[in-house]
Amino acid sequence: MTTLTEAAPAAAAKHKAAGTTLPPARGQSFLKLVTIELRKSLDTRSGRVLVAAILLIALAAMTWQITHLSDDGGASFAGFLGAGSAGTMLILPVIGVMAMTSEWTQRTALTTFTLSPRRVRVQLAKFVSAIALSAVVMTAVVALAFGFTALAGAVTSHSTSYADLGGQLAGSYLTMALNVVMGAAFGAVIAQTAVAILVFFIAPTAWSLAGHALFKDNANYLDVFSAFGRIAERDLHGMVPETLTAIGVWVVLPTIVGLWLSSRREVK
Template identity: 70%
Template sequence: MTVTELTSPATEAAVPGKHRAAVSSALPPARGQSFLKLVTTELRKSVDTRSGRYLILGIIAIALAALGWQLTHMPTGPSAFDDFLSAASTGVVLLLPVIGVMAMTSEWTQRTALTTFTLSPRRVRVQLAKFVSAIVLSVVLLTVTTLLALLATAIGGATGSDGTSYAGMGGALAGAYLTNALNVVMGAAFGAVIAQTAVAILVFFVAPTVWSLAGTALFKDNADWLDVFGAFGRIAERDMNGMLPETLTALAVWIVLPTIVGLWASSRREVK
């Protein structure tokens, strides 16, 4: 009786294997995170922080203040949407790139890189999701300011005596959206390269400004090849003015090159 109750070593080895097979078959298959999931996660992270919310509120507040000033200082003639859109875009142009910078530096300055890249080891996909989320958020904010500009234009036309003018509205909006998207990508690229929020913001604002001031004095007309502000202005006005090569070169140097370097640096930066 005792002999028949004993199990052979082969049987004992087989039982754990069957158990493991049953457990593994009961577990759902592992799935990688979709890129859309990464983008929505990064969007939520951008607005969940106090600094992110204050920045968004600051952009809207500046837009409202600029539109209020425009309404109280309207020139003679019809209420022009282009004028109100330019006024409302002031805060957007100044502060939207900071969203891009903060999106790229948050993992390193808030010391969450270890958690993020443990859950999503493919760093380049995470960084690209940050780029996309910053662009999406900038589009949303620019749409809000555009609606405010439309409302202010209507108010100006109703309170004035010359009506309203929406001439060139489509072109103005296309130029504004494209310029602001490029501006945000440029800020995100600087954030990816430097990875420290304060330093990245400082360099983002100072470096192009210094070049626009000193470049003309040093290189005369050749400074246009690296003048990113001039490139943005031509894109916003939908007029290259015969300077398409200079515009593309400035965008490549200030946006494309930092983006490539930033993605490379982020993929090799030590996680602590």
């Protein structure tokens, strides 16, 4: 009996000592979170269909462009990129919306935020992953524009032009990033995919149509589409305050509000 009594504390001490030798739990790196969110964006059928639809629309637009080249003009990279980017810029923000609303609409928020309790960090990873995925899609559109420009020069009598290539690419990627962040911000605020997409398209469009009739030139301070256009052209036309205000109201403010709401939204 004495032997058993003495052995029990010794075993407990040995078990405790062994427990202290275990390595501390390592937190998830931000890069790991971004990688997970990227995979989640493409693991669903809707995500893959969306990306495929964007590329098909860009391909169709450039095909139309190459078959309707004017006789007195050349085949420019800017023309093909503009044709392919028109639909791309319109639909790409949906990637951001879906990235932010997926946890709530697919009821995976409990699992996600149990494994990664720091919600704002997860939401920021979603922003980054949406921008990264959109950049990949945009790069594919740029590659198509290069290919169609070269093809036009090879199979038609038109001369090709790559004038202001760096400026064209910089403007396109910057506008793309702002568009996607704006879409993600609306998704973070509303958290319902269909409603967020609807509000994203209707609210700024309604302002751009009605604002000038109501507030004249002052409407430019909240016209985000005009601000995006000036940024894409790399020429603010002397409207720096208007551009910064529009970006602040439609992009920065919804992002802040969305992160705040996401960190306090009830998880069911």
